[in-house]
Amino acid sequence: MTELAASNAAAPIPAARPQRRSLALSGAxxxxxxxxALPLVVTDTFILNASTTVFITAIAAASLHLIIRTGHVSLGHAAFMGLGAYASVLANMTLGWPFYLCVVAAFLLPAALALLIGPLVLRLTGKYFVLVTFLLGEIVRMVFVEWQSVTGGANGVFGIAPPAPIFLQPAAYYYLALGFAVVLIGFIARLLASEVGRIVDSIRESEQLAECSGVPVLRFKVMMFALGCGIVGIAGALQGHFVRYIDPTSFSIVQSLNLVVINVIGGMYAIVGPLIGTLFLVVVPEFLRSYVELQRIIFGVILIIVMAFFPGGLIEIGTRAAGLLRKGRAGR
Structure with missing residues (x-):
């Protein structure tokens, strides 16, 4: 009798996960x-441009999330974003390629470099991987600075054409960036929810145990590294054609660090994390524009509070709230 009651109590549990996925999909x-619908209601150029920046940054942060899920934190991710930006811009301006081919080039160049160096650097762990990716990012940035005949050096590249004349309008580029964000982030979310995502999570938890279970650890790590670097290259292409100017400072260690902070603040082990972190890191400073002198102080205090009370990132707030609700229902 007790066993029957226990089985009846446990019966709804298997349906909980599909129900959560259904709710998540409906919410998305x-x-x-x-x-x-936003551009149909809001026509303010500043809001549309800020939203476009949010979409591009979200793609870049989600691409780094792929690498973080394997247990590695890269401080050279912005360098791959720069490779994508320069590949797209130069293919368009010097070779006359259409935008869709420029996007392909923006994906392939950083992905190819990641495939080349991945089997070497991904054997490193912890601080050693962080230091090597930091040095790699600086090497790529110096190539951008010194290769003046191609990249324009420290002056960068001016007068970049939009993907098409219609994208000179803020609302049009807003929809373009939104479309890329939906497709790319949706792809990343689906990948991490699949068997591949479960394998990647097992690698992060214990490489030795995953390898003993027959998982080709290095192959999966290189695959995720190359995919993440290729996707951030697309984000770089979108940024270059949106701002219509690129230079080496746009892809420095500061930008790489921002992408890491976005993942840490939002939550490192759920795809929602980098999206929440992007809103925090991009939108909050915009609201603090009226307090230029105090902006860094206020922003720093907010970061400290979040990290002190929510070590799992802002997504932990939702997790705790859901836990309290479940406890409240169970107590009734």
């Missing part, structure tokens, strides 16, 4: 619909 669809 509702969010996309709201974002698609």
């Amino acid at each position: 669809i509702a969010l996309v619909v709201l974002l698609a």
